[in-house]
Amino acid sequence: MMNTPDAASRLQSAAARAWIARLSALLPAAEAERVRTDVEAMILDHAEAACSADPALDPAEAERLALESLGSPEDMADALVDRPVRVTWATWRSVQRMLWVLVPCHVLLSVVLTAAGSTTPALPGLLGPLPTSSWAATALAVFGVLVVDVGLVVLLHAVFGAHLGRIRPLGDPRLSANRGDAVRRLVFLALVAVLVNGLLKRLFTVEFASGEAASFLVDDVLALVPWANVVLALFALRDVAALVRPASARALWATDTLASAAAAILLVVAASRPELVRFPADRLGPPTASLLTSLVTRLFVFLFVVGALVSALRAVGGIRRLLATRSA
Amino acid sequence: MAASDPKGRTTDALGPGAERVTDPRFEAELRRGVLQLVALFLLDQPRYGYDLVRSLAAAGFAIEEGTLYPILRRFEQQRWVTSSWSTAGARPRKYYRLSDEGREVRERMAHTWDHVRQATDAVLEGGLASEVAIDAEEPGDDEHS
Numbered sequence: 001m002m003n004t005p006d007a008a009s010r011l012q013s014a015a016a017r018a019w020i021a022r023l024s025a026l027l028p029a030a031e032a033e034r035v036r037t038d039v040e041a042m043i044l045d046h047a048e049a050a051c052s053a054d055p056a057l058d059p060a061e062a063e064r065l066a067l068e069s070l071g072s073p074e075d076m077a078d079a080l081v082d083r084p085v086r087v088t089w090a091t092w093r094s095v096q097r098m099l100w101v102l103v104p105c106h107v108l109l110s111v112v113l114t115a116a117g118s119t120t121p122a123l124p125g126l127l128g129p130l131p132t133s134s135w136a137a138t139a140l141a142v143f144g145v146l147v148v149d150v151g152l153v154v155l156l157h158a159v160f161g162a163h164l165g166r167i168r169p170l171g172d173p174r175l176s177a178n179r180g181d182a183v184r185r186l187v188f189l190a191l192v193a194v195l196v197n198g199l200l201k202r203l204f205t206v207e208f209a210s211g212e213a214a215s216f217l218v219d220d221v222l223a224l225v226p227w228a229n230v231v232l233a234l235f236a237l238r239d240v241a242a243l244v245r246p247a248s249a250r251a252l253w254a255t256d257t258l259a260s261a262a263a264a265i266l267l268v269v270a271a272s273r274p275e276l277v278r279f280p281a282d283r284l285g286p287p288t289a290s291l292l293t294s295l296v297t298r299l300f301v302f303l304f305v306v307g308a309l310v311s312a313l314r315a316v317g318g319i320r321r322l323l324a325t326r327s328a
Numbered sequence: 329m330a331a332s333d334p335k336g337r338t339t340d341a342l343g344p345g346a347e348r349v350t351d352p353r354f355e356a357e358l359r360r361g362v363l364q365l366v367a368l369f370l371l372d373q374p375r376y377g378y379d380l381v382r383s384l385a386a387a388g389f390a391i392e393e394g395t396l397y398p399i400l401r402r403f404e405q406q407r408w409v410t411s412s413w414s415t416a417g418a419r420p421r422k423y424y425r426l427s428d429e430g431r432e433v434r435e436r437m438a439h440t441w442d443h444v445r446q447a448t449d450a451v452l453e454g455g456l457a458s459e460v461a462i463d464a465e466e467p468g469d470d471e472h473s
Contacts, residue, residue: 010419035401037422038377038397038401038422039397041376041377041419041420041421041422042377042378042393042397044419045376045377045378045379045421046378046393049378049382066393069392069393069394070392070393070394070397071392071394071395075394076394076397076398079394079395079398080398080401
């Protein structure tokens, strides 16, 4: 037995050759040749059987009839590859579901940045404060948010395709109401509280050869610690609710939504501070201090923005879940 | 003789007073669900694509090549079947055959099918028995009234 037949097409009809060419064009290069030879063989087998049953049948016509049993090349390509070749109803539903979550989150974060008085974008081109010079400018900026998010979601579907279903759907976060999990979450929150209140300055301290140490977190950031405690307390309230009334999913989700929204706002406010860290220039030298300040600031902003986005997505997901179960 | 009602359900007369109505849509869904299992059984011997289509049709699982080929391709990718080209005839033909791994998968699927079938039969038999009991408890019911 041979591994693969020669590449020359044996199809007699132009319609069949065009069908195969269209299918090959829709498939990834690694798949195209193999599929082409397989499907061509199936067309020829079907045509041969049809001609055997009806000797008067023209071979090219027999191939055309075989194409009817294959369906469209787009349908075949969709079935063969993980990524959707066309935007079908399933793809459109997935896009809509993501947009219903992503756009409110994006607008919410932009509003928070605007309210916090930020003048620079948190993520240039993607996330920044809304213009307030006029209602038209604000409305256009919100429209711009929608356009960016549509592009992002379409890009995600194009790149990840069917694998998107394996990623936890946006706006459908998981939250266990199990008492054991609530206790574990409370312990984790307690550790975070100890870290934030007791160890924050010590963690973000740079030590010198002389033995001296200096914290590089600015006072503006340290002033947010009480607000971080409020957010931690809201998350703790959620887990206390789970311990006291484990059967009440709505109470659990309501407190989680509130805590997530508070976390998103806090993280956006933190990201919009004019200064987050300051390395001592007198000790490190202005170039080194400036470089370190710039690098660490960018890292912090990135973490704050990602954290804010995740929190906002969770909050919006929680609101949707509460609305959906309201009538239940 | 089979007839169909306004909802498209077919009726097979089994004898005087005995009618069994089937639902074509539900039947199609069921057949789709077991198609892979049936195909794996038929691939115990080497078959080429169109041959498998005809064998499935003969077994009551009418399917088009456009539906079968992606299934065969997936079987290949998951190594449940092996394939090779034969030039014994006038032109090359690709034959598919169940692999050892495919055999194991087929056995698991067959056991799963058995399990589901038994569970379904148990529910149906219980349901039919209670229908008979209800009918028996209500003497004088006239089904045509």
